[in-house]
Amino acid sequence: MELTRRDFLKHSSFVASAFLVSFIVPQKARAQMVDNSVPEPNAFIQITKKNEITFFLPQAEMGQGAYTVLAMCIADELDAKWEDVFFEPAPVKELFNIPGMPMMLTGGSNSVKTRHLQMRQIGASIRAMLKIAAAKYWKISADLIQTKNAILTNTKTKESLPYGFFTDVIKLMKAPEKVTLKENSELTLIGKPTKRHPKEAWAKVMGHTQFGIDVRLPHMKYAALIQPRVFGATLKSFDATVALKKPGILKVKQLANHKIAIIAEKWWQAKEAINDVVVEWNERDFAKISSKDLAKEYESYLDKECLPMRKDGNVEEAFANAHKVVKATFKFPFLAHAAMEPLNCTVHHQKDSAFMSMGGQFQTLYRNKCAEIYQLPPEKVQYYNNYLGSSFGRRGTPSADFVIDSIYAAQNEAWPVMTLWSREDDIKMGSYRPMYRNSAEMAIDKEGNILGFKAKVIGQSMTKGTIFESFMFKEGIDATHKEGLTDHQYKVGSHDIQGFCPDSPIPLLWLRSVGHTQTGPLVEGIIDQAAVAANMDPIDFRIKNLQNPRFVELLKSVAKQSNWYKREKNSGYGVAVVESFGSIVAYVAKVKVENSDYKVEKIWAAVDCGLAINPLNVENQIISAVNFSIGITKYSEITIKNGEAEQSNFYDYTVSTIADTPEIHVEIINSGEKIGGMGEPGVPPLFPAVANALFDATGKRYTSYPIRLS
Amino acid sequence: MIQFTVNDKAYSVDVAEDTPILWILREHLNLTGTKFGCGAAQCGACTVLLGNEAIRSCSTPISEANGKHITTIETTKDKEVKALQYAWVAEDVAQCGYCQPGQIMNAASLLKKNPHPNEAQIIDAMRGNICRCGTYNRIKSAIAIVAKG
Numbered sequence: 001m002e003l004t005r006r007d008f009l010k011h012s013s014f015v016a017s018a019f020l021v022s023f024i025v026p027q028k029a030r031a032q033m034v035d036n037s038v039p040e041p042n043a044f045i046q047i048t049k050k051n052e053i054t055f056f057l058p059q060a061e062m063g064q065g066a067y068t069v070l071a072m073c074i075a076d077e078l079d080a081k082w083e084d085v086f087f088e089p090a091p092v093k094e095l096f097n098i099p100g101m102p103m104m105l106t107g108g109s110n111s112v113k114t115r116h117l118q119m120r121q122i123g124a125s126i127r128a129m130l131k132i133a134a135a136k137y138w139k140i141s142a143d144l145i146q147t148k149n150a151i152l153t154n155t156k157t158k159e160s161l162p163y164g165f166f167t168d169v170i171k172l173m174k175a176p177e178k179v180t181l182k183e184n185s186e187l188t189l190i191g192k193p194t195k196r197h198p199k200e201a202w203a204k205v206m207g208h209t210q211f212g213i214d215v216r217l218p219h220m221k222y223a224a225l226i227q228p229r230v231f232g233a234t235l236k237s238f239d240a241t242v243a244l245k246k247p248g249i250l251k252v253k254q255l256a257n258h259k260i261a262i263i264a265e266k267w268w269q270a271k272e273a274i275n276d277v278v279v280e281w282n283e284r285d286f287a288k289i290s291s292k293d294l295a296k297e298y299e300s301y302l303d304k305e306c307l308p309m310r311k312d313g314n315v316e317e318a319f320a321n322a323h324k325v326v327k328a329t330f331k332f333p334f335l336a337h338a339a340m341e342p343l344n345c346t347v348h349h350q351k352d353s354a355f356m357s358m359g360g361q362f363q364t365l366y367r368n369k370c371a372e373i374y375q376l377p378p379e380k381v382q383y384y385n386n387y388l389g390s391s392f393g394r395r396g397t398p399s400a401d402f403v404i405d406s407i408y409a410a411q412n413e414a415w416p417v418m419t420l421w422s423r424e425d426d427i428k429m430g431s432y433r434p435m436y437r438n439s440a441e442m443a444i445d446k447e448g449n450i451l452g453f454k455a456k457v458i459g460q461s462m463t464k465g466t467i468f469e470s471f472m473f474k475e476g477i478d479a480t481h482k483e484g485l486t487d488h489q490y491k492v493g494s495h496d497i498q499g500f501c502p503d504s505p506i507p508l509l510w511l512r513s514v515g516h517t518q519t520g521p522l523v524e525g526i527i528d529q530a531a532v533a534a535n536m537d538p539i540d541f542r543i544k545n546l547q548n549p550r551f552v553e554l555l556k557s558v559a560k561q562s563n564w565y566k567r568e569k570n571s572g573y574g575v576a577v578v579e580s581f582g583s584i585v586a587y588v589a590k591v592k593v594e595n596s597d598y599k600v601e602k603i604w605a606a607v608d609c610g611l612a613i614n615p616l617n618v619e620n621q622i623i624s625a626v627n628f629s630i631g632i633t634k635y636s637e638i639t640i641k642n643g644e645a646e647q648s649n650f651y652d653y654t655v656s657t658i659a660d661t662p663e664i665h666v667e668i669i670n671s672g673e674k675i676g677g678m679g680e681p682g683v684p685p686l687f688p689a690v691a692n693a694l695f696d697a698t699g700k701r702y703t704s705y706p707i708r709l710s
Numbered sequence: 711m712i713q714f715t716v717n718d719k720a721y722s723v724d725v726a727e728d729t730p731i732l733w734i735l736r737e738h739l740n741l742t743g744t745k746f747g748c749g750a751a752q753c754g755a756c757t758v759l760l761g762n763e764a765i766r767s768c769s770t771p772i773s774e775a776n777g778k779h780i781t782t783i784e785t786t787k788d789k790e791v792k793a794l795q796y797a798w799v800a801e802d803v804a805q806c807g808y809c810q811p812g813q814i815m816n817a818a819s820l821l822k823k824n825p826h827p828n829e830a831q832i833i834d835a836m837r838g839n840i841c842r843c844g845t846y847n848r849i850k851s852a853i854a855i856v857a858k859g
Contacts, residue, residue, distance in 0.1 A: 063806030063843045195802040204807030205795040207743020207783035211808060214742040222737075247726070268733035271749075340747060340755065340808040340842045389745070389808030390842045423748040616802060620848075624805055627844025650752035650840060659837045661846040 036179045038118055040095050041125040042171060045074065051150055051164035053078075054086040058096035058104055059111040060361050061089075061200075062388035062395065063624070064679040065617040066111035068197045070119050072614060076189040077123030077182060079147040080163075083198055089385040092367045103364035107396045107510075109581035109677020116613060116675055120190075124179040126170065133166040133173065193616035211389045212359035213420065215346045220416040221250060222267035223409040226260040226274055227429055230643035232286035232505030234258045235279070243276035252277060255408040263409065267420050286505055287643040291334065291435060294640070297502060298437035298458040302329065306456055306498035307476045310486035313494025318452030322443035326529035330440070331704040332459075332518050334638035335433035336645075336653055337511055341389020342426055345406035348416035353380040355416070358403065359388035361396030365467070366403045373407050392512040392628070397431055398466035399507060427653050428645045432638055433511035434459040436518045440526040448534035450545055452494040455522060457481040461501040462508040476501060480515030484580060484684065488523050489548045506640065512628065513683035516580040520684025521691060524576035525703055528692045538575050538692065539564060550608050550671055551577050554586035557606035557667050562588040571601070572697025576688035582676025583609035585622070589662075589689035593697045596710035600630055600662040600690055605682070610675040612668045618678050619666045625682025626664055631656030633690050635706050714775040716741065717785045723772065731767035731775055732756045735782060743783040743811050747840070754839030757812040757819075758782050764819030781818075783811035790818040790856070797852040805843035813839050817853050826857050 038044070046054040055074050061067040067087050075082050090096040096104050098114050127147055134152045135142040138159070146153045150163045184191070195201065203209040228235070238260055240252035248269035252262050260277060264270035319325060345358035347370065354374055360366050367383040374381070388395055397403075406419035421429070436459035443452040461478035463469050472479040481499040511517060531541030539559050543552050554577055559565065567573045572593060577586035590602040605622050612618045635654035639646045647653040691702050698709070713722040716739060723738055735741045735758070744767060747755030751766035758767045759781035760774070785791050794814045804810045813836070820827060820835040827835065832853050841849065 061806075065805070195799070196804060198799065200807075201799045201802070201804060202795075204804040204810055205783075205798045205814060207741075207811045209807055210742075211745075213746065216740065216742070266733065266737045268729060268737065338842060340745075340753075340806060340840070342746060388806060390806040392842070420746075423750070423753075620802065620805060620845075623847050624844045627846055628842065630844075649750050650748050651750065655840060655842065656844065656846075657837045657840060658846040658849060659833050661844075661850070664847055 033178045033180050034121065036121055036125055036176055037099065038121050038125060039175055041122040041175050043095055044090070044122045045078070045126050047163050047167045049164045049167060051162035052086065053080050053084065053150060053163070054088055056088050056090040058090040059115065060106035060359065060363070060385055060388055062106070062359070062361070062391040064111070064621060065196065065614065066106065067200060068194065069112050069614045069617055070115055071197060072189040072194055073116050073119035074123040076187055077120045078127050079150065081149040082189060084150070085197070086199065087197070092363045092383045097364070103362070105364065105396070106361040107393065109679040109681065112613060113582055113675055113677045120181050121179050124181055125175050128176050128179055129170045129173050130163055130166050133169040134161065137166070190613050191611065194614050195616060209387050211341050212344050212346070212357065212386045213341055213389065215357045215386060215418060217346065217348065217416040220346065220418060221263050221265060222270055223261040223263045223417050223419040224267060224270035224274060225405060225419065225421065225425060226262070226277055226279055227425055228258060228281050229428055230281065230283045230287050231289065231430060231507065233281040233283045233643070235260070236282045237280045239278040243273040246273045246276060249273050255405065257404060257408060259405060261405070261409040261419065263413070263417060267418070271422060283643060289504065289640060289643045291640040294435065294504060295331070295437060298435070301458045301500045301502070302437060302439045302456050306458070306500040309457070309477055309482050309499045310495045310497040313452070315452045315454060315494040315496040318494045319441070319443045322451055323446045324533040325441060325443050326526060326533050327441045328439070328526055328529060328701060328703050330436070330438040330518070330522055330525065332436040332438070333705060334435045334506070334640070335511055335632060335636055336427050336638055336647070337392045337394035338426065338650070338653060338655060339390040339392055339394045342421050342423055343394070343402040344418055344420040345403050346416055346418040347406050347410035349374060349410050349413060352376070353382070355382045357384040357386060358406070359386045359395060360403065361388070361391060362398070362400070365398070366400055369400045369403060370407050373404070374411065393510040393514070394431065397509050398468055399431070401431060401507065423650070424648045427648050430507040430645070431509035432506065433517060434462055434508045438518060438522050440522050442526050442530045444530050444534050448536050448541055448544060450490060450492045450530065453492045453497070455485060455497045457485065457499040457518065459501065459518070460504055460506070460508055462510055464501065480510065483515040484519035484578060485523060489551055489579065490527065490545045491547050513580055513680040516578060516680070516684035517632070517687070520576070520578045520580070521687040521703070521705070524578060524685065524688030525691055528574070528688065528695065529701065542575070542577065550584055550673065551579070551586070553669055553671070554584055554606040554608055557669060558586045558588040558604045561604040561606070561665055561667060562590070564588060572693040572695070574689045574692025574694070574696055576685040576692060578681070578685040580681045580684055582674060583607065583678060583681040585681045585685050587685045587689040589686070589693040591690060591693040591697055593694070593709065598694060598697070598709060600660070602663045603665070605664065605666045606669060607666065608669045608671045608673070609678055609681070610673045611670050613675070615668050618668055621678040622666050622682045623664050625680070626686055627656050627661055629683050629686035630660050630662070630690070633687050633705065633707055634660065637706050712772050712776045714778055714780055716780045717782060718787065725772060727773040728771045731758065731765070731770050731772050731780065734772050735767065741782055741784055745808055745811060747809065747812070753809070754816055755809050755812040757815040757839065759815060759819055762819065762822045764816045781815070783815060788818060790821045791815070793856045794818055794821070794852065797855045801848050801852040801855065803845050803848040803852050805845055809839065809841045813841065813849055820853070821856060826859070827853070829854070832857070
């Protein structure tokens with residue numbers, strides 16, 4: 001059964017459908033000779049004599065569609081047959097590093113943003129090399145050779161040969177110094193709505209996809225962990241006598257990071273033995289920590305002078321002369337990522353080498369951690385990146401917490417060992433999105449101009465003490481406090497934006513869209529209040545005060561889609577527009593309030609990611625971001641009491657379900673600007689769009705997340 | 711010794727009776743298509759059919775499978791599962807894909823009982839299956855395609 005895109009639209013009764021409203025060809029995407037920045041294109045593409053073509057993809061596939069979109073870029077320029085190509089994760093090697101970065105890394109919605117041109121060059125280089133090889137063989141000019149579906153055709157003789165015929169020849173060839181990329185009219189995949197590659201899609205629905213948790217190696221064993229539930233606690237002593245008598249248990253050992261690994265024939269046996277190990281922890285004063293107390297501390301900074309993040313204009317004068325001033329305080333809780341696949345990593349420590357197999361966002365960093373701990377040269381550690389059962393940042397951790405557990409657990413063992421966290425470990429052991437207490441004030445004049453903007457962001461740094469500190473933590477401020485806030489796109493006369501980063505032993509980590517999870521709702525919340533104070537329509541007020549025409553286009557799009565100016569009076573409508581990771585997303589949310597509950601009924605979205613290489617995947621990422629963020633808006637919250645998280649599994653750490661899903665309508669505007677990311681940008685505007693819609697419905701401002709009406 | 715079939719193949723295992731079906735599938739029979747998500751019947755990633763009934767295999771002891779048939783995502787014969795797999799690919803449902811075997815098995819159980827569910831019935835049947843990628847809109851439309859026949 002092969003459904004076409006048209007069938008697909010016709011058959012989908014609850015469909016969210018993308019429409020391309022414009023297609024402006026970006027200057028840089030026109031056919032052109034470009035310097036080839038990839039000296040070894042052969043490392044990315046393997047062609048066998050049987051003409052089987054495999055792409056070695058250097059980005060992690062965690063659901064965001066990186067494999068499909070990057071493969072589209074290669075396959076289009078290579079003229080490969082789309083359905084027939086295979087993917088493999090690229091090994092950890094320098095030549096697979098992110099262009100301009102000393103590592104392989106998937107994060108910050110960077111896969112397509114940083115690699116689309118490189119991938120096109122790789123495909124174009126190999127195609128050019130194949131044509132040169134065939135030209136020599138047929139003794140004709142390369143211009144007289146056509147390529148299609150991985151076949152070279154001599155246009156003079158009509159003779160055809162598969163790419164595989166020349167595979168040995170191109171292996172010995174040097175890559176061209178310049179390559180010609182296709183003209184837009186020649187593209188067959190780029191820019192076209194393309195479903196997930198059928199090989200990936202079918203493997204996923206048949207249960208054949210290998211995620212990290214599915215790694216199976218000869219003689220491998222499994223480890224379950226005992227971890228201190230109080231953050232900062234250290235191991236005092238343990239007694240495993242009883243556990244060691246249980247079936248399947250091979251070993252109980254203390255790891256260098258204050259955890260205990262139970263190694264067994266089966267993971268279930270190891271997990272069952274946890275309660276048979278008697279453990280004593282040194283909890284000291286850490287057991288007194290609570291999120292309530294931390295929140296009080298954070299809130300106390302809102303009344304104090306904090307560290308400067310942006311100061312310009314005369315903000316005192318602006319507020320003194322204001323026609324109206326609006327104010328808000330915001331509360332954001334700690335959040336767990338709760339990626340669908342529990343955290344795991346399999347490591348085999350061999351004599352002079354090691355093998356690790358997992359699903360990770362930071363391939364190079366994890367490989368290097370293993371080399372460092374085992375005191376091996378990095379190239380002696382072989383790293384295999386499997387599919388990731390989602391991540392949202394959790395598998396891109398500079399602390400490498402769960403990876404280090406696995407490296408220690410397998411250290412000096414004869415067998416490969418998979419160390420697997422339970423869901424309780426995942427929810428309780430942190431690496432949370434930080435908790436924040438923020439404030440915002442905006443001063444406007446009678447005409448609705450913004451005279452001044454004051455804001456404070458108080459939250460623990462997520463980069464301090466990590467390898468990202470040197471460029472993300474400066475003068476006491478975390479870059480993720482500022483993103484989306486100090487660089488907002490509104491015309492504002494003066495600023496006084498401050499921040500502070502209190503410390504605590506709670507481990508933190510970026511969650512999908514990072515700092516924008518707190519700055520998006522702040523900026524788009526206070527702007528909405530200012531619009532009401534100015535007695536203006538929220539979209540009109542934004543358009544009046546925005547300085548970026550791309551934002552304005554998106555607002556006009558969602559206004560039109562939602563019939564904004566003639567919206568139903570008995571519902572709640574809210575708008576928000578946020579740029580993050582190089583892309584801009586605007587939403588109008590429609591909510592229905594009933595008793596003390598609410599439902600997000602409909603989302604109209606407009607997206608400008610420069611050029612949508614795969615519009616269907618852009619739409620899928622909006623669907624993903626909306627549903628993911630509704631869970632955060634309505635339910636999710638980690639609270640700390642007596643030093644430990646009070647939540648432990650999906651019954652008390654609530655996320656969105658199919659019952660929360662709104663109808664979603666997406667429009668893509670190809671502005672032709674620089675290509676941005678899509679994994680994250682759909683997240684930040686969802687929170688304020690819903691909060692603003694709730695204001696429209698109830699007359700009350702909701703700024704404390706998760707938003708509960710009663 | 712506990713005896714059962716998985717996808718029409720007979721197995722017998724000698725394990726602790728309270729071992730969850732999930733871990734027998736994954737660690738004894740090497741059928742890794744069925745996923746561990748929460749271990750507490752809270753997310754649905756481990757859903758398989760016991761007879762025609764969708765069960766959370768992480769919280770169902772293997773003793774309950776004695777003498778019974780288990781169907782997992784690896785089945786090549788189950789009519790509803792096959793139809794759903796086609797619809798899933800056609801509707802471009804899977805993103806990370808980790809929860810999808812459980813979603814499909816749960817949807818198969820719904821369709822066995824009610825071959826033509828409406829949207830409200832689909833939501834009601836599927837609300838226990840978490841998808842952190844939030845592919846719910848696509849899941850609904852894929853099931854609706856099969857439900858319409």
